Amino acid sequence: MTSPSLKINLAGLELESPILTGSGTFGYGLEYLPIIDADDLGALVVTGTTWEPRPGNPPPRIWETPSGILNAIGLENPGVNVFIQKKLPQIASYDLPIIVNVAGNTLDEYAQVIRELEKAPGIAAYELNISCPNVRQGGMAFGTDGHTAAAVTMAAKSVATRPIIVKLSPNVTDIAAIALAVEEAGADALSLVNTFLGMAIDIDKRRPVLGNQMGGLSGPAIRPIALRMVWQVSQAVTIPVIGMGGIDSWQAALEFIMAGATAIAVGTAFFINPYVAKEIRQGLLSYMEREHFTSIDQLVGIAWQ
Amino acid sequence: MIIEKARVISNSEIKLGYYFLRLFSPKMAEVAEPGQFAMLRCSYNNTSDPLLRRPLSFHDASWKKGEISFLYQVKGKGTKELSRLVANGSADVMGPLGTGFRLPKVSPGKRQPIAIIGCGVGVAPLVFLASTAHNRGYEVRTFIGARSESSLLVDPILVAKSSVLSTATEDGSAGYHGNIVSLLRNKESLVAECGPAYVCGPEAAMAAVVSLCTELGIPCQVSLESIMACGVGACLGCTCNTTRSPNYTRVCTEGPVFDGEEVVFCD
Ligand SMILES: Cc1cc2nc3c(=O)[nH]c(=O)nc-3n(C[C@H](O)[C@H](O)[C@H](O)COP(=O)(O)OP(=O)(O)OC[C@H]3O[C@@H](n4cnc5c(N)ncnc54)[C@H](O)[C@@H]3O)c2cc1C
Numbered sequence: 217m218t219s220p221s222l223k224i225n226l227a228g229l230e231l232e233s234p235i236l237t238g239s240g241t242f243g244y245g246l247e248y249l250p251i252i253d254a255d256d257l258g259a260l261v262v263t264g265t266t267w268e269p270r271p272g273n274p275p276p277r278i279w280e281t282p283s284g285i286l287n288a289i290g291l292e293n294p295g296v297n298v299f300i301q302k303k304l305p306q307i308a309s310y311d312l313p314i315i316v317n318v319a320g321n322t323l324d325e326y327a328q329v330i331r332e333l334e335k336a337p338g339i340a341a342y343e344l345n346i347s348c349p350n351v352r353q354g355g356m357a358f359g360t361d362g363h364t365a366a367a368v369t370m371a372a373k374s375v376a377t378r379p380i381i382v383k384l385s386p387n388v389t390d391i392a393a394i395a396l397a398v399e400e401a402g403a404d405a406l407s408l409v410n411t412f413l414g415m416a417i418d419i420d421k422r423r424p425v426l427g428n429q430m431g432g433l434s435g436p437a438i439r440p441i442a443l444r445m446v447w448q449v450s451q452a453v454t455i456p457v458i459g460m461g462g463i464d465s466w467q468a469a470l471e472f473i474m475a476g477a478t479a480i481a482v483g484t485a486f487f488i489n490p491y492v493a494k495e496i497r498q499g500l501l502s503y504m505e506r507e508h509f510t511s512i513d514q515l516v517g518i519a520w521q
Numbered sequence: 522m523i524i525e526k527a528r529v530i531s532n533s534e535i536k537l538g539y540y541f542l543r544l545f546s547p548k549m550a551e552v553a554e555p556g557q558f559a560m561l562r563c564s565y566n567n568t569s570d571p572l573l574r575r576p577l578s579f580h581d582a583s584w585k586k587g588e589i590s591f592l593y594q595v596k597g598k599g600t601k602e603l604s605r606l607v608a609n610g611s612a613d614v615m616g617p618l619g620t621g622f623r624l625p626k627v628s629p630g631k632r633q634p635i636a637i638i639g640c641g642v643g644v645a646p647l648v649f650l651a652s653t654a655h656n657r658g659y660e661v662r663t664f665i666g667a668r669s670e671s672s673l674l675v676d677p678i679l680v681a682k683s684s685v686l687s688t689a690t691e692d693g694s695a696g697y698h699g700n701i702v703s704l705l706r707n708k709e710s711l712v713a714e715c716g717p718a719y720v721c722g723p724e725a726a727m728a729a730v731v732s733l734c735t736e737l738g739i740p741c742q743v744s745l746e747s748i749m750a751c752g753v754g755a756c757l758g759c760t761c762n763t764t765r766s767p768n769y770t771r772v773c774t775e776g777p778v779f780d781g782e783e784v785v786f787c788d
Pocket residue numbers: 558571575576577578579591592593594595596597598599600601642645646745746747748749777
């Protein structure tokens with residue numbers, strides 16, 4: 217028997233593996249790619265990119281919670297021009313599709329960043345971050361209202377020739393409604409979830425722990441809620457969904473795929489285990505062989521029936 | 522960078538709340554440099570709590586014995602778990618990471634004195650530095666401070682490699698009675714000849730020692746701490762303020778060792 221196939225088609229992109237990187241957790245790939253096997257990944261989703269350079273939030277920016285972490289990085293990045301000139305050529309040598317996560321304070325900023333990225337070669341798609349909980353303006357505000365979420369999507373679509381993936385915020389009451397609004401506005405795919413807004417208090421100092429007071433919760437702690445959201449959204453829309461939130465093993469990855477995700481992304485788990493993508497890929501392949509699946513597509517949404 | 526499950530040679534409590542962990546890791550022992558650190562996984566059997574690896578500086582590394590060691594204080598969940606490691610068990614370790622201490626260039630034949638200044642468990646990374654410097658022909662003068670005798674870590678390697686070794690405790694329970702800065706003032710003539718001074722300890726102590734070094738006109742290097750998620754430069758979680766760049770600087774990659782004068786201390 218030929219070995220099962222992990223190839224997927226994501227909004228027109230032919231990817232060798234359904235395993236992607238969660239934006240902001242893999243930098244520009246330059247730290248991890250030299251030590252891992254790039255073939256385990258389907259695409260690289262790089263850190264959130266804005267028009268101007270952003271310094272990010274004051275430290276501390278990370279706090280561990282039970283089976284999770286709170287982060288308040290605040291979109292630190294060198295800005296789109298430095299990204300194109302300095303980072304992009306370095307990542308290109310790894311021969312992986314590159315998805316650029318785009319963030320902004322205004323509708324115009326999203327469009328402006330994409331217009332700039334359109335001029336650069338070697339980008340496969342854009343992921344709109346309308347869900348970052350760590351910046352005051354924009355960020356999550358765009359993702360918590362169907363109208364603004366649709367408006368950002370349209371602004372991006374009007375200037376982009378490459379596929380637009382919209383990354384949804386889980387900090388909403390009805391995520392399927394936002395997903396539908398974004399699909400209607402022309403999104404080519406969705407990714408979910410971004411981090412959950414949370415906080416921790418230092419009882420000795422009697423102050424919030426994080427420099428930014430609140431932060432985004434990620435890691436295994438959020439997995440069941442993220443999974444439920446992927447389940448709801450992927451059944452509500454017809455465009456493909458990239459599922460993420462606490463995936464740290466092939467079993468967790470398979471849960472998201474069975475809940476309806478065409479692809480999955482690994483974030484926080486890279487920090488603990490840089491080899492996690494290989495473990496997931498091998499685990500998926502053995503499962504498929506054992507259970508007689510020939511293509512990963514056959515497992516997408518299998519739990520709905 | 523190496524990620525491996527290394528065999529535990531020993532993990533013993535050397536003083537109440539302080540442990541000494543030795544691992545068999547020939548590959549890491551060969552490449553580790555003083556001031557670099559490793560990230561150790563503290564949860565076993567794939568449990569996710571505590572989730573993140575914990576950073577610990579190399580206390581020593583011997584390529585001859587294929588051994589690396591760590592000296593750590595039990596602080597919370599992660600280090601408590603680490604303290605449960607037993608001989609012949611395994612520890613999941615990732616390293617060596619970061620940019621370590623730099624030794625000065627010296628003219629041949631000159632025995633350049635350097636100062637090792639550690640407070641509490643801050644002596645850990647300085648031990649490796651002291652033995653490396655000693656072996657390369659530097660003269661090592663060591664000054665160790667702590668709150669009291671119970672947290673004063675006078676490492677045997679430091680004793681063996683130092684030409685001068687002074688200790689101080691804030692409560693006077695051992696050594697000179699006073700904090701690290703008053704100890705250094707007391708020994709000012711010995712310190713002032715050194716270059717550079719290498720400093721590690723609580724942030725307030727490091728800040729005070731850095732200003733003293735500036736006053737004495739000797740360069741110094743400090744090893745900073747920060748909460749870390751990835752330890753390799755990917756997450757931007759560990760940043761600190763330096764004069765090196767208008768942006769934040771990553772402690773795990775550009776550091777943990779910085780020049781004293783470039784660090785912007787909080788208070
Ligand atoms: C580069 C580097 C090298 C280090 N080397 C050593 C060493 O050689 N020996 C040693 O004993 N310690 C060292 N530390 C500090 C050590 O990493 C922390 O004490 C440890 O992570 C605490 O984990 P925990 O789970 O026991 O405590 P937690 O329950 O996580 O926290 C207990 C307390 O420690 C503080 N803390 C948590 N994480 C860190 C952190 N990464 N850095 C500083 N404080 C923290 C918290 O604010 C809290 O007050 C180093 C830290 C860094 C960044």
